[in-house]
Amino acid sequence: MQLGNYFGALRNWVIGQHECDGFYGIADLHALTVTDTPNVVGQATLELAAMFFAVGLDPDVATAFVQSHVPEHTQLSWVMACNVSFGELTRMTQFKDKTAKREGEFTSGALFTYPTLMAADILLYDAEEVPVGDDQRQHLEITRDIAIRFNSRFGETFVIPRAITPKAGARVMDLQDPTSKMSKSAASDAGLVNMLDDPAVILKKFKRAVTDSESDVRFDRETKPGISNLLEIHAAATGRTPDEIAKGYTQYGPLKADTGDAVVELLRPIQARYAELMDDRGELVALLRKGSAKARSVASATLARVYEHIGLVPR
Ligand code: AMP
Numbered sequence: 274m275q276l277g278n279y280f281g282a283l284r285n286w287v288i289g290q291h292e293c294d295g296f297y298g299i300a301d302l303h304a305l306t307v308t309d310t311p312n313v314v315g316q317a318t319l320e321l322a323a324m325f326f327a328v329g330l331d332p333d334v335a336t337a338f339v340q341s342h343v344p345e346h347t348q349l350s351w352v353m354a355c356n357v358s359f360g361e362l363t364r365m366t367q368f369k370d371k372t373a374k375r376e377g378e379f380t381s382g383a384l385f386t387y388p389t390l391m392a393a394d395i396l397l398y399d400a401e402e403v404p405v406g407d408d409q410r411q412h413l414e415i416t417r418d419i420a421i422r423f424n425s426r427f428g429e430t431f432v433i434p435r436a437i438t439p440k441a442g443a444r445v446m447d448l449q450d451p452t453s454k455m456s457k458s459a460a461s462d463a464g465l466v467n468m469l470d471d472p473a474v475i476l477k478k479f480k481r482a483v484t485d486s487e488s489d490v491r492f493d494r495e496t497k498p499g500i501s502n503l504l505e506i507h508a509a510a511t512g513r514t515p516d517e518i519a520k521g522y523t524q525y526g527p528l529k530a531d532t533g534d535a536v537v538e539l540l541r542p543i544q545a546r547y548a549e550l551m552d553d554r555g556e557l558v559a560l561l562r563k564g565s566a567k568a569r570s571v572a573s574a575t576l577a578r579v580y581e582h583i584g585l586v587p588r
Pocket of ligand 1: 276280
């Protein structure tokens, strides 16, 4: 996770948990489509979970859980597979893109059936709204198609979900290339602020941030992308506006230093909580189990309804 993920997504989830009945699943089973090494997915799951709780997802409010802890996901995914056509799955552009990228490598069958598990992820929770980026819109469409088809075959069972555009958080640009979004896949680490970077590293990255040859401090993304990015990050970290912050500076140096400080202060408690949870695996797993139990109580009722509507013999 990097600073862009936090301002663009995580922070909105933390706010959103009080506005709706949110389910935040860590899709470890989906990760298996491209995994061939033991323990990698489990470790990544724990790290992501620790970050969820460290940024403020509250286990008493939100339902944060691990997909593999809720067996109904794989159970419903089979039913989904039985209600989607081969042709529909073949049309998924993500599948075409991913297999093209993996040419010559092992391509799992699960990469092809992936949308059936994703449909289960969504429909199990009677989700009304699913915040998705553009790359996942087609998978949400196929989920709707499967749900509509199932309802017409077996009677009203699923809530038909709607894609919503996630609330726009601040857009964080690369500190070395402020016309590109900050991203894990950036060419160099110098423009990327990781959530777990040391304070000294963060300060150094801000100190070296690319600016421009003028010297005035104002918020203007078009002509001053570097300075505007610093102002936007500073604003997001302190709850003020970029224009307001710009008024306090006449030079780039102090703006860079103060923005670095603001980010360090913002991340300090998050990093501390993260370290605490990673040091206390028992506590972390207990929090996840609590979320998984809540998720399961909803998921198992949905699966029971599905089996009943299909008319399977009760256990
Ligand atoms: P990714 O890890 O790129 O799949 O991004 C996960 C989420 O983080 C997406 O929903 C984006 O909205 C958000 N995100 C990632 N990078 C940035 C960024 N540089 N600025 C704002 N939001 C971002």
